């Protein structure tokens with residue numbers, strides 16, 4: 001797919017958001033037909049939708065379960081109150097808005113930094129954010145006395161902060177219109193964000209963080225940016241909430257509010273940005289209606305409705321409505337197939353340029369490498385050198401330590417002792433994406449592609465980390481599609497590929513940016529003989545431009561590849577040499593027959 005093909009995707013989104021545009025016009029016209037009370041209610045739904053939208057970005061797109069998303073909402077709301085009560089006039093409210101968003105952004109960045117750089121689990125992220133919001137709930141509840149006053153702003157304990165000015169001192173209708181426009185702009189901005197490089201990478205992290213990092217992306221930084229933006233949007237909603245009601249109290253930090261936001265997102269559709277507004281409108285209007293006409297039964301009816309929606313429509317209401325609309329609009333997606341025939345020979349290898357290749361005689365050296373799992377030495381005192389431009393096969397029986405060694409090279413496992421030198425530089429302590437940036441690329445043992453994404457998108461993610469220029473990206477993608485024989489599958493979801501094709505796609509992703517060192521762990525696992533032979537040819541072609549190290553069980557593959565063979569046994573290097581030499585080594589025959597015992 002060319003860049004043009006991607007524009008088709010954007011156009012597809014435009015068609016999909018057409019109902020949204022119609023809705024926007026209706027919302028802008030509502031003041032003509034609704035009274036002030038009803039307008040205030042719709043304003044609140046939109047503000048709730050905005051808060052839910054912030055969680056959709058963080059959780060639905062980025063996969064980060066921010067249970068306590070309300071903490072940013074509440075802190076921004078209080079910050080707005082403090083500033084606008086102290087600085088009178090419309091300018092004071094504008095500064096309050098700015099201050100609220102900045103506070104939310106800073107708190108989100110602070111929390112996000114420790115959570116993502118500390119690599120804590122998603123469950124822990126949920127607990128930490130929830131705990132944070134509950135801490136503020138207690139804190140603000142306890143600030144009841146007159147001593148808890150910042151200038152003209154009294155925190156007010158459980159009664160909250162009162163008489164906060166409305167944003168720009170607007171009346172009900174202009175304030176409503178402002179909220180409509182702000183919501184529409186944020187939604188449009190996030191739809192655009194989802195299609196930009198950062199948004200696509202954030203989505204990829206949700207789908208497969210390990211693969212995204214191995215492609216060379218700093219997943220911690222991308223998640224932090226997404227979390228920060230989500231925090232800022234929640235902050236914006238918090239400011240609008242305080243401005244709308246001219247008050248804010250600690251219930252915004254409570255567990256009920258935190259759960260409500262999650263429900264709004266689930267009902268609307270976690271993976272649909274506009275679903276947030278849909279969820280907020282449906283639930284809040286239903287809750288308002290029940291509050292008026294069936295107050296006693298409100299929790300039961302509301303709860304039953306929620307459970308029913310979530311059980312019957314697990315993806316939320318938005319995807320169902322979207323499918324209906326697409327069928328109605330008879331929209332069909334015909335991607336443009338690329339016609340580029342350019343060769344990659346002319347594209348400068350960025351990775352080589354960065355690290356200044358060729359200064360060290362050995363491309364890779366491992367020195368007294370050890371990896372211990374408890375009492376087991378899975379890799380024991382391995383010393384090896386790899387020359388640039390060569391191909392190597394690592395073989396050995398099950399449990400010999402091949403995969404452990406492979407994972408030490410890519411940085412998935414840390415070394416117990418020893419060192420790894422790449423182009424003369426010590427990379428022992430570099431994390432995976434830092435190694436990828438230097439030109440080390442890997443395909444893992446089990447196919448590890450983005451199953452929910454198209455073949456094109458998989459390859460695009462692999463190339464976009466190294467090349468920003470769309471034309472270069474297209475050339476490399478097209479060339480690799482031909483190389484791995486998936487040219488006519490580019491729009492197909494990776495999930496629909498056969499096992500062998502997934503393996504090829506992953507090899508293509510690892511090789512697309514022409515890494516200096518290409519590491520392949522069992523590239524033919526689960527392949528038929530015909531596919532294995534095709535893979536041999538592919539690896540041989542790739543070995544002409546990268547140094548290749550293959551971990552492989554299939555001796556037929558190793559023979560056909562004809563590379564230098566390194567035999568592992570019990571965590572150590574037993575021998576190295578040509579295929580013929582190694583095959584005639586009695587010790588190698590013995591370990592494959594299970595008879596070789598290491599001399600004491």
Ligand SMILES: Nc1ncnc2c1ncn2[C@@H]1O[C@H](COP(=O)(O)OP(=O)(O)OP(=O)(O)O)[C@@H](O)[C@H]1O
Pocket residue numbers: 373376378396397398399400401402403404405
């Ligand atoms: N994460 C881990 N925790 C504990 N032990 C491990 C871990 N990974 C590997 N091992 C152990 O280390 C030893 C070497 O395993 P490794 O997977 O590296 O061997 P291998 O040669 O790749 O085997 P195979 O060909 O079956 O994949 C084995 O005894 C294995 O049980």
